[in-house]
Amino acid sequence: SLKKGVKVEYERLFAYLDKQDISNYLYLDYIRACNYLGRNLADEKVRFPRDFRHWHNLLIEEMDVVRREEERKSKLLRAKEERARKKQLEKEQRELAENFLKAAEKYLPLAGFTEDEHYAIFIARSQAELIKEGNALLHCVGRSGYDKKMAREETLIFFVRKIDALDTPFVTLEYSIKQKKILQC
DSSP, rough: HHHHHHHHHHHHHHHHHHTTTOOOHHHHHHHHHHHHHTTOOTTHHHSSSSSSSHHHOOOOOOOOHHHHHHHHHHHHHHHHHHHHHHHHHHHHHHHHHHHHHHHHHHHHGGGEEEEESSSEEEEOOOOHHHHHHHHHTSSSTTTTTTTHHHHSSSSEEEEETTTTTTSSSEEEEEETTTEEEEEOO
C-alpha cells in the first residue's frame, strides 16, 4: 500500500526525468527553487511541469530576483541598525563627556596648589586629557574605564604638576569619593 504508492511515485518520477531528458540533479535544483518560493509541490502541474526546462529556468530566475531583493532589504536593515547603533553611541559619548565635565566642575575646589607650593593639582576635565596623561606617563588612566568612573562620580582623577612645568605630566592621582582616600598615585 504505502510501499506500492512510493514505488509508483518513483517510477513516475524516473519516467518523467527520462521523457524531459533531465538529470535528477537538475530536477532537485527545481524542487529546491519551488520550496524556496513556496510553490505547492502537492500540485501535479508544479511537481511535473509539461515544459520542465522552461519552468526550471523561470523559477531559478525568480528565486535569484527574490534572493537579491532579500539581500537588498537585509543590507538596508543592517545599515539602518548600524546608523541607530552609531547614533546611540554618539549619544552615550556626549552624555559621558557632559557627566565627566559636571563631575570635574563639582569637585574643582579640591584642586589647587599644595602646601609646599612646589606642586599644583588639576582635576581631569575630559576624556582626552585622561588619554593624553596615560600616554605621557605610560599608564592606563586613559583606558580601563576611568572616564566612566569619573562621570559616575565613583572616582576622581587629578594631575599633579611641578610648579615650574605645569603643562608636563608628572604624577596622576586617583581619589575615591566614597572611601575619601587616594587609591593610586
